[in-house]
Amino acid sequence: MYIGVDVGGMSIKAGLVSSDGILTHKKVIKTDVTKPGEGICLDIARLIEDLTKNNGYALKDIEGIGVGIPGSVYDEKGVVRYCCNINMINTPLVQILKDELAIENIKVSNDASCALLGEVKFGAAKGFNNVVLVTIGTGIGTGLYIDGKLFRGVQSAGGECGHTTIIVDGQECGCGKLGHFEAYASATALLRQVQDAADLHPESKLNELIARDGLSGFTIFQAMDLDDETAKQVYKQYIKYLGTGIVNLINVFYPEVILLGGGISREGEVLLEPLTQYIRDNVFGMKYNPPVEIKTATLFNDAGIIGAAALSME
Amino acid sequence: MYIGVDVGGMSIKAGLVSSDGILTHKKVIKTDVTKPGEGICLDIARLIEDLTKNNGYALKDIEGIGVGIPGSVYDEKGVVRYCCNINMINTPLVQILKDELAIENIKVSNDASCALLGEVKFGAAKGFNNVVLVTIGTGIGTGLYIDGKLFRGVQSAGGECGHTTIIVDGQECGCGKLGHFEAYASATALLRQVQDAADLHPESKLNELIARDGLSGFTIFQAMDLDDETAKQVYKQYIKYLGTGIVNLINVFYPEVILLGGGISREGEVLLEPLTQYIRDNVFGMKYNPPVEIKTATLFNDAGIIGAAALSME
Numbered sequence: 001m002y003i004g005v006d007v008g009g010m011s012i013k014a015g016l017v018s019s020d021g022i023l024t025h026k027k028v029i030k031t032d033v034t035k036p037g038e039g040i041c042l043d044i045a046r047l048i049e050d051l052t053k054n055n056g057y058a059l060k061d062i063e064g065i066g067v068g069i070p071g072s073v074y075d076e077k078g079v080v081r082y083c084c085n086i087n088m089i090n091t092p093l094v095q096i097l098k099d100e101l102a103i104e105n106i107k108v109s110n111d112a113s114c115a116l117l118g119e120v121k122f123g124a125a126k127g128f129n130n131v132v133l134v135t136i137g138t139g140i141g142t143g144l145y146i147d148g149k150l151f152r153g154v155q156s157a158g159g160e161c162g163h164t165t166i167i168v169d170g171q172e173c174g175c176g177k178l179g180h181f182e183a184y185a186s187a188t189a190l191l192r193q194v195q196d197a198a199d200l201h202p203e204s205k206l207n208e209l210i211a212r213d214g215l216s217g218f219t220i221f222q223a224m225d226l227d228d229e230t231a232k233q234v235y236k237q238y239i240k241y242l243g244t245g246i247v248n249l250i251n252v253f254y255p256e257v258i259l260l261g262g263g264i265s266r267e268g269e270v271l272l273e274p275l276t277q278y279i280r281d282n283v284f285g286m287k288y289n290p291p292v293e294i295k296t297a298t299l300f301n302d303a304g305i306i307g308a309a310a311l312s313m314e
Numbered sequence: 315m316y317i318g319v320d321v322g323g324m325s326i327k328a329g330l331v332s333s334d335g336i337l338t339h340k341k342v343i344k345t346d347v348t349k350p351g352e353g354i355c356l357d358i359a360r361l362i363e364d365l366t367k368n369n370g371y372a373l374k375d376i377e378g379i380g381v382g383i384p385g386s387v388y389d390e391k392g393v394v395r396y397c398c399n400i401n402m403i404n405t406p407l408v409q410i411l412k413d414e415l416a417i418e419n420i421k422v423s424n425d426a427s428c429a430l431l432g433e434v435k436f437g438a439a440k441g442f443n444n445v446v447l448v449t450i451g452t453g454i455g456t457g458l459y460i461d462g463k464l465f466r467g468v469q470s471a472g473g474e475c476g477h478t479t480i481i482v483d484g485q486e487c488g489c490g491k492l493g494h495f496e497a498y499a500s501a502t503a504l505l506r507q508v509q510d511a512a513d514l515h516p517e518s519k520l521n522e523l524i525a526r527d528g529l530s531g532f533t534i535f536q537a538m539d540l541d542d543e544t545a546k547q548v549y550k551q552y553i554k555y556l557g558t559g560i561v562n563l564i565n566v567f568y569p570e571v572i573l574l575g576g577g578i579s580r581e582g583e584v585l586l587e588p589l590t591q592y593i594r595d596n597v598f599g600m601k602y603n604p605p606v607e608i609k610t611a612t613l614f615n616d617a618g619i620i621g622a623a624a625l626s627m628e
Binding site for chain 2: 082152154244
């Protein structure tokens with residue numbers, strides 16, 4: 001049995017995962033962001049102990065542990081280099097867990113890399129060797145799988161495709177820089193674009209819906225179902241932003257598959273159809289090039305846990 | 315002895331290159347862009363025969379031939395997929411050359427990939443395993459060297475970093491799409507930016523220089539030497555465009571070295587100093603990450619020939 005841990009700014013989720021990628025048991029705790037990084041590592045160790053014992057296992061039954069972190073990780077050293085929303089700077093996470101749990105096979109990586117590995121081993125990208133995952137959430141996370149291996153550059157310091165500029169001097173990103181892909185194509189960015197459009201068009205059904213039910217990730221889709229012109233315009237522009245970042249990734253990496261994750265990816269064809277069209281129209285030399293599949297991830301919320309566990313199966 | 319061929323829209327250059335990367339003899343012909351792709355391949359074959367015989371060699375003395383093409387190449391099949399300024403579409407270049415020359419070891423790749431390989435084997439990037447080359451010329455060419463291997467994605471269809479968008483709905487690129495890195499940071503783009511600024515500021519020394527001597531790649535640097543404010547502003551903005559594209563590449567690939575090629579790279583510190591500063595200020599998480607060296611290429615005009623030859627030494 002393996003354990004995957006998905007660390008987030010709000011919660012830390014751990015799960016028991018079989019060698020064929022089945023998540024059998026899960027336990028979630030709140031992330032105590034007031035603690036220093038070492039304290040969070042100790043919380044993770046306790047969570048792993050609880051998960052193991054509560055479900056009839058002993059630590060010696062665990063063949064490997066993988067941890068996904070929403071930040072920059074020096075995979076090869078097992079160190080979390082830094083993390084925006086958790087207090088980790090050069091935190092030796094793997095060493096701390098080894099000391100606490102006396103288990104040798106413990107690995108850590110960026111959370112989007114973990115999610116991608118989960119999809120490649122057990123999900124939507126099974127059998128592919130060249131895959132790019134774009135996770136649309138609070139930010140934009142990207143996982144890169146090249147020639148059958150996770151890729152994040154020298155000392156795993158790269159792979160930050162959400163923090164590439166698509167508009168010089170554009171909107172401020174969560175990281176403080178301007179015009180990043182994430183600042184235009186994250187779920188957070190879409191919500192902002194929806195609110196701005198509703199404010200500009202108080203007569204729109206979009207604005208009516210927000211006034212009645214409040215703003216959520218579904219509002220834009222509800223308003224489009226009502227044939228609201230404002231909503232359709234906002235969404236068209238959003239597809240252009242998202243499409244631009246993905247076309248950039250294709251022009252550079254030219255993978256076999258682009259995998260979309262995050263809540264919005266569950267919208268299915270409403271997302272896939274216009275996005276695929278935008279990509280076809282804009283990839284450099286598309287008509288001479290091999291096809292690229294645009295698919296949605298299938299492991300959803302458990303991708304992080306299953307993928308982290310998969311990290312320790314490598 | 316090896317032969318490297320550097321195919322361009324204006325000329326085709328071929329050279330005899332020793333196994334330690336020394337270019338001993340060179341021959342150049344004009345590119346006949348009116349010919350179909352197969353005709354150009356035959357011209358290349360004749361050029362190789364002439365180069366060999368005129369310098370006291372026979373074809374059987376040639377251990378390998380490499381060809382660099384300014385377009386999309388399916389390296390593994392030896393086929394030029396397409397090329398903007400030469401009439402090649404799915405042209406089986408390697409097969410044609412093998413049939414004509416009866417030499418087995420013949421390879422073809424994108425010209426920027428070749429130039430990068432030359433720099434890695436014999437030039438400024440010797441000893442490095444992770445290098446990105448940005449060649450600033452009529453367009454922006456990029457070569458990617460990852461974990462000791464050239465990288466261009468599935469079927470070598472990627473690596474087109476010059477055609478990534480840095481300004482959504484921005485300036486038109488040579489390829490017809492909008493807002494690409496190439497449309498803002500190529501030498502051609504800089505010339506356009508200089509001319510536009512001179513038109514807007516007829517009182518500037520920049521405008522005086524253009525009126526007196528005409529516009530060249532040196533004008534902007536001459537005007538800056540004269541302390542011209544207009545020239546300084548244009549150049550600052552150009553560094554931002556060039557820096558943005560390079561920061562994007564670092565955030566994604568995180569190489570050990572960024573190598574700059576093309577005419578402007580010969581300006582040395584006038585280019586390197588502000589560009590390095592821009593990169594330091596803008597790479598995601600730079601203060602926690604390993605350093606990235608920003609260097610200029612050293613093989614200059616011969617990089618294409620030497621690198622193409624290096625392709626056949628692999």
